[in-house]
Amino acid sequence: xxxxxxxxxxxxxxxxNVGEVDILVGLPTHNNAKTIEPVIQAIQAGILKCFPRERAxxxxxxxxxxxxxxxxxxxxxIDDVKKDDPRDELRKGSKVYALRTLHSISTQxxxxxxxxxxxxxxxxAADLLRARACVVVSPDSTAxxxxxxxxxxxxxxNDNFDLVSPIYxxxxxxxxxxxxxxxxxxxxxxxxxxxEPYASEFAISGRLATDFLSKxxxxxxxxxxxxxxxxxxxxxxxxxxxxxxxxGTKTQPHRSASDLVxxxxxxxxxxxxSLDSNFPLWSTITGSQPVPALGTQSEVVPEPVRVNRKRLQxxxxxxxxxxxxxxxxxxxxxxxxxxxxxxxxxxxxxNYPADVWAxxxxxxxxxxxxxxxxxxxxxxxxxxxxxxxxxxxxLENRDASxxxxxKNVESLCGEFERLKPYLLEVWADRK
Amino acid sequence: xxLKREAGWYKEAIIYQxxxxxxxxxxxxxxxxxxxxxxxxxxxxxxxxxxxxxxxFFPSPLRxxxxxISDYRSVHPNYGNLEDFKTFLSGAHDRGIRVIIEMVANxxxxxxxxxxxxxxxxxxxxxxxxxxxxxxxxxxxxxIIFLDTEMSNWAWDPxxxxxxxxxxxxxxxxxxxxxxxxxxxxxxxMTFWLELGVDGFRLDAVPYLIEREGTSCENxxxxxxVVRELRKKVDDQFPGAMLLAxxxxxxxxxxxxxxxxxxxxxxxxxxxxxxxxxxxxxxxRKPITEILQQTPEIxxxxxxxxxxxxxxxxxxxxxxxxxxxxxxxxxxxxxxxxLNLGIRRRLAPLLDNDRRRIELMNGMLMxxxxxxxxxxxxxxxxxxxxxxxxxxGVRTPMQWNGGWNGGFSAADPESLYSPPILxxxxxxxxxxxxxxxxTEHSLLSWMKHILRIRRSSPVFGSGSIEFLxxxxxxxxxxxxxxxxxxxxxxxxxxxxxQAVELDLRPYKGNILIEMFGRNIFPRIGDLxxxxxxxxxxxxxxxxxxx
Numbered sequence: 001x002x003x004x005x006x007x008x009x010x011x012x013x014x015x016x017n018v019g020e021v022d023i024l025v026g027l028p029t030h031n032n033a034k035t036i037e038p039v040i041q042a043i044q045a046g047i048l049k050c051f052p053r054e055r056a057x058x059x060x061x062x063x064x065x066x067x068x069x070x071x072x073x074x075x076x077x078i079d080d081v082k083k084d085d086p087r088d089e090l091r092k093g094s095k096v097y098a099l100r101t102l103h104s105i106s107t108q109x110x111x112x113x114x115x116x117x118x119x120x121x122x123x124x125a126a127d128l129l130r131a132r133a134c135v136v137v138s139p140d141s142t143a144x145x146x147x148x149x150x151x152x153x154x155x156x157x158n159d160n161f162d163l164v165s166p167i168y169x170x171x172x173x174x175x176x177x178x179x180x181x182x183x184x185x186x187x188x189x190x191x192x193x194x195x196e197p198y199a200s201e202f203a204i205s206g207r208l209a210t211d212f213l214s215k216x217x218x219x220x221x222x223x224x225x226x227x228x229x230x231x232x233x234x235x236x237x238x239x240x241x242x243x244x245x246x247x248g249t250k251t252q253p254h255r256s257a258s259d260l261v262x263x264x265x266x267x268x269x270x271x272x273x274s275l276d277s278n279f280p281l282w283s284t285i286t287g288s289q290p291v292p293a294l295g296t297q298s299e300v301v302p303e304p305v306r307v308n309r310k311r312l313q314x315x316x317x318x319x320x321x322x323x324x325x326x327x328x329x330x331x332x333x334x335x336x337x338x339x340x341x342x343x344x345x346x347x348x349x350x351n352y353p354a355d356v357w358a359x360x361x362x363x364x365x366x367x368x369x370x371x372x373x374x375x376x377x378x379x380x381x382x383x384x385x386x387x388x389x390x391x392x393x394x395l396e397n398r399d400a401s402x403x404x405x406x407k408n409v410e411s412l413c414g415e416f417e418r419l420k421p422y423l424l425e426v427w428a429d430r431k
Numbered sequence: 432x433x434l435k436r437e438a439g440w441y442k443e444a445i446i447y448q449x450x451x452x453x454x455x456x457x458x459x460x461x462x463x464x465x466x467x468x469x470x471x472x473x474x475x476x477x478x479x480x481x482x483x484x485x486x487x488f489f490p491s492p493l494r495x496x497x498x499x500i501s502d503y504r505s506v507h508p509n510y511g512n513l514e515d516f517k518t519f520l521s522g523a524h525d526r527g528i529r530v531i532i533e534m535v536a537n538x539x540x541x542x543x544x545x546x547x548x549x550x551x552x553x554x555x556x557x558x559x560x561x562x563x564x565x566x567x568x569x570x571x572x573x574x575i576i577f578l579d580t581e582m583s584n585w586a587w588d589p590x591x592x593x594x595x596x597x598x599x600x601x602x603x604x605x606x607x608x609x610x611x612x613x614x615x616x617x618x619x620x621m622t623f624w625l626e627l628g629v630d631g632f633r634l635d636a637v638p639y640l641i642e643r644e645g646t647s648c649e650n651x652x653x654x655x656x657v658v659r660e661l662r663k664k665v666d667d668q669f670p671g672a673m674l675l676a677x678x679x680x681x682x683x684x685x686x687x688x689x690x691x692x693x694x695x696x697x698x699x700x701x702x703x704x705x706x707x708x709x710x711x712x713x714x715x716r717k718p719i720t721e722i723l724q725q726t727p728e729i730x731x732x733x734x735x736x737x738x739x740x741x742x743x744x745x746x747x748x749x750x751x752x753x754x755x756x757x758x759x760x761x762x763x764x765x766x767x768x769x770l771n772l773g774i775r776r777r778l779a780p781l782l783d784n785d786r787r788r789i790e791l792m793n794g795m796l797m798x799x800x801x802x803x804x805x806x807x808x809x810x811x812x813x814x815x816x817x818x819x820x821x822x823x824g825v826r827t828p829m830q831w832n833g834g835w836n837g838g839f840s841a842a843d844p845e846s847l848y849s850p851p852i853l854x855x856x857x858x859x860x861x862x863x864x865x866x867x868x869x870t871e872h873s874l875l876s877w878m879k880h881i882l883r884i885r886r887s888s889p890v891f892g893s894g895s896i897e898f899l900x901x902x903x904x905x906x907x908x909x910x911x912x913x914x915x916x917x918x919x920x921x922x923x924x925x926x927x928x929q930a931v932e933l934d935l936r937p938y939k940g941n942i943l944i945e946m947f948g949r950n951i952f953p954r955i956g957d958l959x960x961x962x963x964x965x966x967x968x969x970x971x972x973x974x975x976x977x
Contacts, residue, residue, distance in 0.1 A: 016930055017902035019714075052753055055714075080720040081900045097753050100715040101904040 006117075006124055011107035015128055018103045022054035023047065023153055024131035026122030030063040030113035032139035033072060039144055040076045043137060044102065046149030048078075052099045057129065060106035061121040063113030069139070070106035078102040115266065116217075116224035119231075123213045126206065133157055134209045138200035143251045151245045151295055152203035162240035164203040165232065167195050167293055168250035172397065172405055173307065175250070176390050179409045182267055185361055186229075188416035188423075189275065190236045191285040195244060197232045198267045204231070208240050226270020233274045237281055246295035261383055269379045272368040283424060287417055312391040313350060317343040319384020326381045330367040332426070335359050342388065352392035354415040360385055361416075362423040369427060434524045436630060436671025441697055442734045443892040444529065445797075445882055446804040447480040448741060450496075451488045451510045452848055454807060454829050456840035461847040463828070463839070465506065465515035469522045474864065478810060478875075479882030482529040484633060484675075486742055488516070492542050492602075496742075496826070498533075498635065499540035499603050503620040520628050529630035531675065536617055537636040538603040546604050550591045559610045562596035562642060570596070573648040579771055598639045598648075608640045608657050618664055625665075631673030631696075637688065638678045650684055658694045673697065675736060679748055682726040692730035700726070700735040700801060702749035705758060707739070707795055708781065709750075711788060712761050714925040716907035718754070720898055723799075734892075735801035739792055740809055743822055744773030745781070767817050777825050779812040784856065786812075787967035790877060791922060794969040797885045798911065798920045800896045810878040811867050814857020819849065827852050832865035884946050884971065890918050899933055906931040906964070910938075917974040919943065923964035932959035943972040 007015070025043050029036065040058070047056045060073040078098040109121045119136065126134040133156040135149065155161040168175070178196060186197040196202075204212070212234050217223035223230055235242050275282065320327070320343040327336050338356050345351065361382075368378045397405050455467030465488070475483065487497030490507050497507070506516050523530050539546055548557040567585035575581050576598055585594040586601035595604045606613050621632060641653040658674075665672050676688045676698040688695045703726075706718035729735070745762070747755045755772070762781055763774040774781070782788040789812060796803045808829055816824040828851045831838030837851045837859025844850075852858050867873035885891050894913035901908055905925040911918045917938065923929050935941075935955045943952035952972065962970070 013932075014902070017904070019903070019905055019925065019929070020927065053713075053757060079900075079904060080717045080724070097751055098717070099709075099753055099757060100713045101717045103904070 006109075006121060007128075008107060011105075011121075011125075014103075014105040014107070015125055018057045018105065018129060020055065021057045021129045022132050022157075023051055023056040024122070024126045024129060024134045025056065025058045025149070026119070026126070026134060026136040027058060027060045027073060027139055028063070028113075028115065028118035028122065028136070029060055029065060029069045029073070029139045031065045031067045031069060033065070033067040033069045035140045035142050036069055036072050038142050039137060039139055040073060040104070042144040042146050043149060044076055044078070044104075046146035047102060048098055049146055050150035051153065052097070055100065056102055057125075057131075058102070058104040059122055059125050060104070061118040062106055062108045063118060064108060064111040070108065073104055073106050076102075076104040114224060116227040119227040120213065120218050120223075123209045126209045127213050130206060131209070132206050133203055134206065135203040136201065141201060141250070143249045144201075145248055148201065148247050151247055152201065155243050155245060155294055156203050156205050159243075160205070160241060161243045162205040162208040163232065163235040163242045164294075165194050165196050165242065165244045165291075166199050166201050166247045166250075167244050167297065169246070169248055169297065170250055172400070172402060173394060176393055177263065177267065177386070179405075180357070180389050180393055180412065181361060181386065182229075182271065183409070184358070184413040184416040185271060185365075186232070187288045187413050188420050189271075189282045189285070190233065190278075191282075191288045192236050192242065193288050193290045193413075194232060194236075194242065198226070198229045198270075199232075200228070201247065202228070202231075204235075205240075208235060208238075211238065221269075221273060225266050226273070229267065229270045229274060233278060237278060242291055244291050244293040246293065246297045260386075261380055264383055264386070265376070265379050268382065269368075269375070272365050272375075272379075275365055276369055279427075283427075286420065288413070307394060309391055309394060310347060312387045312394075313347055316384050316388035316391065319381075319387070323381050323384065326373065326377065329372050330378060330381060331360065331363050335363055339385065339388075350391060350395060352388045354412045355419065357389050357392075358412075358416045358419045359422060360389075362419065363426055365423065366426040366429070434527065434529060434630065436669070438671055439732060439893075440529065440671065441482070441631065441673045441675075441802055443886075443889060444482040444802050445480045445885060446482045446484050446531065446736070446802060447475055447478065447807065448484045448486070448738075448804050449475075449807045450486040450742060450826060453826055454839075455831070456842060459841040460509075461840055461842035462509045463848075464509070465511040465519045469515070469519040472519075472522045472526055472528065475523075475528060476526040477879065478805075479879050479886065480805065481527055481886075482531060482630070483523060484531040484804065485533065487533045487535060492540055494540070494602050495600055496822070498535050499538075499542075499600070500535050501540040501542045501544070503617075504623050517627060524628065530628075531631040531633055531673065532624060532629050533635060534617075534621060534632040535635045536606070537639050538597065538599060538605045541602045541604055545606075549604075550588050550595070553591060553593075559607055560613050560616075561604045562607045563591070564594045564596070567594045570642050570644060570646075570648050572646060573598075573642075577771060596642060598636065605639065605642075609653070614657060614660065618661065621661075621665075622668070625669045625672055629672075631675060633675045633677060634695075635677050637676045637695075638680065650678075650680065650687065655687060655690065655694060658688065659690060662690075662694055675699070679746055681749055682722070686727045686729065689729045689733040692732045696732065697734045697736050697802060700737055701746060703735075703799070704738060705745060705747055705750050705754070707792060708745070708762060709754060709758060710907070710924055711782075711792065713757075714905050716904055716922075716924060719795075719907060720900075723896075723898070736804060737796055737799055737801035738804040738806070739796055740776075740778045740781070740806045740825070741804065742806065742826060744770045744775040746771075746773040748772050765817065770822065775815070775817065775822050775824055777813055777815040778806070778809045779857065779862075780814050784812065784814075785967075786874065789874065790881075791924070791967040791969055793878065793881060794920075794971075795907070795922055797881055798891060798909075798918075798971060800894070800911070802892065803885075805878075810875055811864055812857075812862055812874045814852045814854065814862065816850070816852060823849060830859035830863040832863050833860040837863060838865070880947070887946075888916060888918065888973075889913055890916050894918070899935075901931045901933055903929055903931045905929050908933055917941075918946070919972040919974060920969070921962060921964065921972075922969040923967060926966050928966060929964050931962050931964065933962065935960045938974055941974040941976050944975055946971040946973055 062070045079101045109117050133153045135152050152164050155164045182198050187193050364382050452463045454463045455471045456463050457467035488510050489500045490502040491497045491499050548555050549561045597604050638649040641651045642648045673696045676695040679701045702722050706722045710719040763769045827849050828839035867875035890911045890913040894911040897910045899908040907922040938955050942954045
């Protein structure tokens with residue numbers, strides 16, 4: 001029986017027609033028709049404005065959309081079949097003009113979305129088309145601007161970086177998971193200060209794309225659920241040149257409570273999985289080194305964010321009470337006792353300290369490694385605790401400026417790095 | 432004996448552009464001449480062209496390479512005399528080669544007796560033969576063409592103490608075509624040459640014949656009236672003679688110069704040429720198909736003139752700013768290669784002397800709709816000399832052999848009108864007619880071959896064109912059709928091998944016969960027709976239903 005192929009014959013035919021490219025922009029989608037148009041327009045404008053001479057292609061890896069998303073992407077092609085007068089664009093004052101054909105093609109890789117397969121499809125295309133730079137853009141990044149493209153591509157193109165990770169301009173209470181867990185933990189574990197280790201927008205070089213594509217991770221849980229963090233770890237562990245680039249405002253789509261569980265699974269779960277295979281590497285790393293950040297960060301204008309803080313406290317307290325048997329198998333007794341004590345605090349006194357939070361996360365990581373219970377349950381059990389930490393973060397930074405928040409995040413990172421030996425301790429103990 | 436001027440002969444023509452000065456020196460004075468040109472007519476015939484376009488050979492101070500004429504009815508003494516011209520013309524016609532000459536109608540040299548009379552006094556009968564003004568503020572909406580050298584379209588004449596109008600160099604005053612006497616005199620000039628037997632004229636700088644306040648002074652309705660008047664006289668008195676317009680304009684703006692088939696017979700398609708170079712380097716057919724999509728239909732009796740290179744710079748007036756920047760960066764990275772809004776280089780150096788690219792570009796030139804023009808020397812891949820001023824770098828002596836002065840002249844090398852190309856890559860010892868004649872696979876031999884194939888079918892000159900749009904944008908494919916004859920042309924613009932699927936269902940049942948090797952390709956069926964093509968490869972297929 002023939003080996004199953006990743007790329008369909010039809011997609012392969014489209015790739016043959018595209019031919020070798022300089023820049024490949026990947027769009028993993030699933031029912032994104034409501035948001036995809038401005039994203040596509042920004043990508044198209046970014047290519048025409050900043051890379052008019054480069055051979056570029058937009059590749060949509062779709063996970064079975066039923067809302068016409070692929071058709072919207074394909075419609076963005078600029079070619080000679082549409083018999084418009086190219087000078088019309090100039091006369092209209094758009095100031096962008098396509099010197100060459102811009103292909104926008106689509107393939108459906110599955111009937112349901114799977115981030116790993118989507119990224120793998122995009123990387124396989126980048127490998128086949130020998131793209132010098134491969135950019136991945138989230139289909140719901142409606143705040144994307146054309147300049148994002150060059151901010152992501154130029155470091156690869158001009159400065160030979162292999163991974164360009166974004167730095168977003170966020171409102172003070174956005175990106176809480178990133179600020180409180182993913183960034184501090186990744187930084188402490190792998191020793192690199194990458195602000196968005198789990199980015200939905202990033203750029204990679206052709207050589208990293210090819211290398212990453214050849215990794216044996218795609219059938220693993222890690223590769224399937226969290227390929228982005230897997231990529232970051234591959235870049236770090238493979239000694240690739242990594243940098244960050246200031247993009248702009250990142251707006252978060254509204255997420256329901258159930259989305260948080262899925263997000264935790266994709267991000268925290270993937271981060272925990274990455275620790276398994278990379279233990280020899282990360283266990284010897286102490287401290288962290290900064291990663292160069294290119295461009296300039298613009299001032300964040302704080303906007304009031306409406307969060308039901310009381311509800312967060314309730315969910316934290318309820319979680320502590322209801323999941324106590326689960327926590328007993330995951331957490332150490334002193335940590336659990338600390339959490340139970342925090343759960344009894346009045347709202348006005350609520351505080352989930354940084355050191356307790358770092359220990360909590362490390363104990364969860366060790367339990368995940370040793371599969372003390374179902375790994376999925378471990379990640380789900382972390383959700384109410386994360387809500388508690390979120391409340392603490394909101395209270396602590398209620399009146400803080402953007403700069404103050406950064407200082408607090410930096411302090412939290414320091415705490416994770418300081419307590420890393422504790423992780424090594426519990427890592428072995430949990431067996 | 433003059434060739435019979437058959438109607439529409441120009442549609443089947445392949446034109447070879449020559450400057451008498453550059454081709455062959457018969458009297459060892461260092462300058463090419465008509466006797467020398469006549470001696471080389473066998474070469475021109477063997478090449479396979481059937482028309483010659485001569486650059487200006489009239490008496491002139493030569494401040495603009497002959498485009499500054501001081502006598503319209505004679506031959507510059509450097510090139511011989513009128514008898515020499517007649518001998519050349521007769522020799523060309525004997526070989527079935529037609530001759531097109533320049534008619535620099537818009538302006539004369541300031542040394543022309545007409546201008547000397549005109550400037551001599553305000554009462555002179557020829558005063559109104561030129562455009563005079565007391566101020567230099569008229570026609571302010573008119574652009575300056577030679578931006579590198581001219582500050583204004585007006586020049587002060589200290590003799591008549593007034594300003595005269597000039598669209599080009601200030602030593603080239605514009606004739607006043609509002610004056611019927613000027614129009615009549617220019618017709619007499621044309622009659623003079625037509626009676627000698629020339630087959631047509633290339634009319635230089637046509638859009639600028641008439642000036643009107645508040646306009647751009649280009650493409651005015653009154654200019655078209657002048658052309659129509661001229662055309663009628665040609666048709667009435669010299670049927671079959673051809674008028675070719677030089678008007679560097681967008682296709683839509685050029686279309687009126689064909690009128691209803693009652694103005695020019697032919698016009699240069701200026702915007703196509705830079706886009707062929709652009710498409711080649713972008714490896715993308717888009718620039719080519721886009722400009723041809725914008726090209727309007729022209730009357731059945733009319734024809735576009737296509738060229739890759741000529742005696743001027745590769746003009747970039749009819750491109751967008753983005754395209755111009757791209758062309759400069761790609762084809763003229765050395766700033767001394769640039770002149771005005773263009774690139775002063777020859778075909779082979781522009782294409783990095785890449786034989787495959789030279790062949791592909793010539794293949795497109797010969798198969799796109801229009802009459803092709805080959806610039807002398809490009810058939811052997813001559814180089815240029817960017818260190819010579821103005822456009823002289825692409826007007827160096829023809830390279831006939833590897834001997835003294837490249838076989839161009841027996842004069843002392845120091846006395847040549849221009850130094851020949853000497854470098855080891857393009858110099859006459861490396862690139863010359865004699866050595867290429869001896870090699871079956873030389874560029875010259877290949878050019879002869881493709882011209883022979885082009886001449887084998889009237890489809891190329893007169894057929895319709897329909898673009899196929901294969902999904903592979905690196906491939907430019909089109910169908911040329913005339914009557915029952917159909918030819919499929921497929922060009923790979925890429926430096927890499929390509930696979931392309933063509934939708935040829937309308938031609939189902941036909942087999943393809945490759946026109947260069949006459950090999951048979953599979954019959955067209957219902958499925959997309961798959962071709963694989965090598966880098967820069969092109970195919971011409973004749974479709975046959977057998």
